[in-house]
Amino acid sequence: MRKGLWQVVAVLVAMMILVTGCGKSIGKSAEQGQAAQGQQSSLLTVKVLDIGQGDAILIRVAGQAVLVDTGDIEHRDKMVSYIKKEGITTIDKVIITHPHADHLGGMPGILENFKVGQIYDSGQTATTALYRQYLSMVNKKNIPFTIVTSGTEIIIANDIKLKIFAPEKPFITESEINNNSVVSKLIYNKFSMLLTGDAEKDSEARMLKTYAGELKSNVLKVGHHGSNTSSSPGFLKSVAPEAAIISVGANNDYHHPHPSTLKKYEQAKLKVYRTDLDGTITVTSDGNTYNITKEK
Numbered sequence: 001m002r003k004g005l006w007q008v009v010a011v012l013v014a015m016m017i018l019v020t021g022c023g024k025s026i027g028k029s030a031e032q033g034q035a036a037q038g039q040q041s042s043l044l045t046v047k048v049l050d051i052g053q054g055d056a057i058l059i060r061v062a063g064q065a066v067l068v069d070t071g072d073i074e075h076r077d078k079m080v081s082y083i084k085k086e087g088i089t090t091i092d093k094v095i096i097t098h099p100h101a102d103h104l105g106g107m108p109g110i111l112e113n114f115k116v117g118q119i120y121d122s123g124q125t126a127t128t129a130l131y132r133q134y135l136s137m138v139n140k141k142n143i144p145f146t147i148v149t150s151g152t153e154i155i156i157a158n159d160i161k162l163k164i165f166a167p168e169k170p171f172i173t174e175s176e177i178n179n180n181s182v183v184s185k186l187i188y189n190k191f192s193m194l195l196t197g198d199a200e201k202d203s204e205a206r207m208l209k210t211y212a213g214e215l216k217s218n219v220l221k222v223g224h225h226g227s228n229t230s231s232s233p234g235f236l237k238s239v240a241p242e243a244a245i246i247s248v249g250a251n252n253d254y255h256h257p258h259p260s261t262l263k264k265y266e267q268a269k270l271k272v273y274r275t276d277l278d279g280t281i282t283v284t285s286d287g288n289t290y291n292i293t294k295e296k
């Protein structure tokens with residue numbers, strides 16, 4: 001009898017362990033579920049990925065994944081594995097700001113590893129092997145391809161969109177690929193973030209004319225990796241960001257960011273984040289408030 005009782009106790013204890021164990025893992029997945037659902041309903045995440053010299057910005061909200069630029073060729077694998085680790089299999093929208101390798105370089109890796117729903121592009125072409133590979137892969141996979149210009153709106157969810165400020169047609173100068181970058185403002189209720197690609201002063205001046213009243217944004221992805229060819233004073237004044245993020249590789253050949261650009265941001269007394277020093281930078285927002293965290 002006693003032995004039997006112990007057996008019952010042992011079974012009960014085992015059941016409790018099982019239930020607790022189960023509860024834990026259910027709790028864990030419920031937590032993950034809530035996070036995923038939370039993301040679907042309200043939480044916006046923007047990650048400026050630490051992928052060396054180049055831009056790759058991953059936006060997640062409302063169950064969608066949007067990638068603005070894809071980094072350079074040499075960091076392609078790092079970028080792909082980063083996005084895979086996020087549990088992403090489909091990238092709903094990819095925006096290529098301009099066809100330079102430090103923005104387009106990862107695209108073959110994206111097309112090989114993820115299902116891509118739609119591509120948005122500045123409409124600028126290049127004579128590089130990389131550009132030809134990109135176009136041929138997009139054609140082969142029959143991915144919808146839209147050329148965006150100033151005034152276009154890319155709707156991500158009901159209240160979340162990217163409003164395109166540049167390039168404006170006609171292009172500034174056909175050869176000025178940076179200056180005809182796609183510039184977009186990510187808007188989620190009260191929160192906004194300006195994504196500038198490598199737009200330089202001429203593009204900034206044009207946007208100041210066309211969108212003076214709309215440039216103001218909480219967060220600015222600094223143009224052209226903090227080069228002194230961008231971040232003109234008038235433009236900075238209109239954007240009036242509270243925080244600036246520079247996507248830049250450590251010890252890059254271009255000496256980005258330029259000390260004079262850093263000084264401008266310092267004088268404006270706003271918080272500057274750099275992927276070379278801070279790693280991947282994550283901005284989250286519920287549409288009312290926002291938070292910025294750094295990896296390092």
Ligand SMILES: [Zn+2]
Pocket residue numbers: 054055100102103198224225
């Ligand atoms: Zn660039």
